[in-house]
Amino acid sequence: MDRPGRGGRVPAIGWELPPFWCPLTPARFRDTTGLEARAMAWADAHGLYPDQVERAWGQATHSTDFSCRIIPYADEERLLLFILWNHWAFALDDLVHDTGEATTRAAAVTAFNSRVARGLETPGAGGVSPGPLSEAFEDLVRRTRAALDPWEFQLVREGLRDWLFGAAWQAGNTERAVMPDLEDYVAMRPSVNGTRFSLAWSVLAQRIPVGPLELYDDRVQTLTDVAGFVVSCDNDMFSYAKDDGQDRPEQNLVNVLAHTRGCPPRLAVADARALRDRVMGLFLRLRAQVAADASPALGRYLDALGHYVVGSIGWMNEAPRYASPRNRNPVPVAGVTWGARWSSGPSDPSPEPPPLRAMAWWWATARAERRTGGSNGDGMSAADLR
Numbered sequence: 001m002d003r004p005g006r007g008g009r010v011p012a013i014g015w016e017l018p019p020f021w022c023p024l025t026p027a028r029f030r031d032t033t034g035l036e037a038r039a040m041a042w043a044d045a046h047g048l049y050p051d052q053v054e055r056a057w058g059q060a061t062h063s064t065d066f067s068c069r070i071i072p073y074a075d076e077e078r079l080l081l082f083i084l085w086n087h088w089a090f091a092l093d094d095l096v097h098d099t100g101e102a103t104t105r106a107a108a109v110t111a112f113n114s115r116v117a118r119g120l121e122t123p124g125a126g127g128v129s130p131g132p133l134s135e136a137f138e139d140l141v142r143r144t145r146a147a148l149d150p151w152e153f154q155l156v157r158e159g160l161r162d163w164l165f166g167a168a169w170q171a172g173n174t175e176r177a178v179m180p181d182l183e184d185y186v187a188m189r190p191s192v193n194g195t196r197f198s199l200a201w202s203v204l205a206q207r208i209p210v211g212p213l214e215l216y217d218d219r220v221q222t223l224t225d226v227a228g229f230v231v232s233c234d235n236d237m238f239s240y241a242k243d244d245g246q247d248r249p250e251q252n253l254v255n256v257l258a259h260t261r262g263c264p265p266r267l268a269v270a271d272a273r274a275l276r277d278r279v280m281g282l283f284l285r286l287r288a289q290v291a292a293d294a295s296p297a298l299g300r301y302l303d304a305l306g307h308y309v310v311g312s313i314g315w316m317n318e319a320p321r322y323a324s325p326r327n328r329n330p331v332p333v334a335g336v337t338w339g340a341r342w343s344s345g346p347s348d349p350s351p352e353p354p355p356l357r358a359m360a361w362w363w364a365t366a367r368a369e370r371r372t373g374g375s376n377g378d379g380m381s382a383a384d385l386r
Contacts, residue, residue: 005324005333011241012265013254018273019343020234021280024310027072035076036064039083046139047132048091053331060320060332061090069311070198071304074205081143082201088136089194090321092116093167095133106172113164120144120157151212152204159197166191170251177248179259185251186229186358192251193235195228202304210297219290220298222365226283227305231312233276237269238316238338242325270347275354277346279362283309285351286366313340 006015040059049055063086071079096112116137118125123141144156170192173180180188190196203210214220236252243250249259253275257268283305291302316322317340320332353363 003336003339005320005329005336006241008328011244013237013240013269014266015241017237017338017340018269018347019341020313021277021343021346022310022313023284024306026069026310026314027307030068030072032064032068035068035080035083038080039064039087042084042139043087043136046136048087048136050132056331057094057321057326058087058091060324060326061087062315062319062321063087063090065319066312066315067201069315070308071202071205072307072311075207078147078201078205078207081140081147082205084136084143085140085197085201088133088140089163089197091133091136106168106175109171110168113168117157117161117164120160148204155200155203156197159194159200162191162196163194166193173251174248179249180251180256182256182260183356183358185253185256186356189232189253190225190228193228193232195224195231199224199227199304199308202308203301206300206304208297208300208304210295210301214295214298215301218365218368219286220301222362223283223286223290223302223305226279226286226362227309230276230280230283230309233272233279234313235316236272238322240265242322242327245327274348278348278350278354279359280309281346281349281351282362282366289366 003015036059040055043049043055043058049058064083067079067083067086068074071082074082096109112129119137120141123138123145145153148156166188169188172178202208203215233253236254240250240252240254243252249255253272254265254268257263257271258265261268261271287302287305291299294302317338320334320336323336323338324333326332353359
C-alpha cells in the first residue's frame, strides 16, 4: 500500500480493516490546542521523554484527542488531569509493560505495578524506581488527591488497580509464551484495556453525580464491561499492525481466535468482527433498557459509555501511534489515518449469547432484570432483550 506510514511488510490481517458497526453519534469535538500544549509542557518539565524522537511518539498517542473524544463535556482542569494520566500511562505501557517481548518478566511487571498502586493510595510508600516516570507519577498523585474528594479518589484507585491487574496477567502470558484461550481473553480484556480507569475519569471530569448504588448495580457494571470489551475489540484491529513484529504474537482477539482454531489471522478477522458486533448489540439493547428508568445522573453515565465507544474509534483512526506504526516508521507520520469505514448493521445480529462462560453473565444479568422488572415501559418483552 502506498499510503504514508504503511511501508514494510503487510500485516497478517492486511491493511484494510473491516467496517465498524457503531450506531452512536460522536459528540461535538472541542478545540484541543491549549490542552495539548499544557500537557506537553508538563511532560517536558518532568523529562518524561528522553529525546525528541520519544517525545514525538509520546505525542503520537494523541492522548489529548482521546481524552476529549471520550469525555466531551468535561471540566477543563479535571480533563487536563486525565490527559496527563494518559501520557504517563502510555509511557509506562511502552517502557515497562511492553508485553510482546520475550524479555518481559511477569514478576518484575507485577512488582512495579504493585508499587504504583500502593503509591497512589499512600503517597511516598510505593517506592517506584527513581527517574522521570516516578517523578511524573508522584506529581500526578499530588494533583489527583488535591482535585478530588474521597469518593471520587476511590474511583481512580479502583480503576488504576484494575488496569495494573490486567497488565500483570498479560505479562504472565507473555513470559510463559502462552496465548490465552477465548474464555480467559474475554474475561480479562476490559481490565487490560484500562476500561474502569478511563470511565472513572469520564464520571469525574464531567462531574456526573452518580452514586455507588447506581454505579455498582449489576446491569450498570455489565454495561461497563461490555463497553470495555467493544472498545478493546476495536483496539485489537487498529493496533494489529503496530504489534505484529514482536517476539511473541500479541494477545489480541484475532490472534486468540486464530490460535484456538488453527487458522491464519486473516481468516479469523470475520469471527472477531462477528463476536464484537454481537456484544455491541447487547450493549445497545441493555443500555436502552436501563435508560428507561434511570435517574438523570445515571442517564449521563449511560451517555458517557456511548462516548467512550464511539470516541475511541475516532481517536484510534487518526492517532499516529496506530495509523503510522512505530515498527514501520522511524518517526510518526503526520496527517495519516486508517480511513476507517462504517457498517450500516452488525455482521452478526443474533441476540443470543455466544457459547462462552465469560460472557454468560452479561446476558444473564439482562435476562434476570427482564424477568423481575417486567416491561421497561417501551413495549419490550423479555424475549426482546437477550
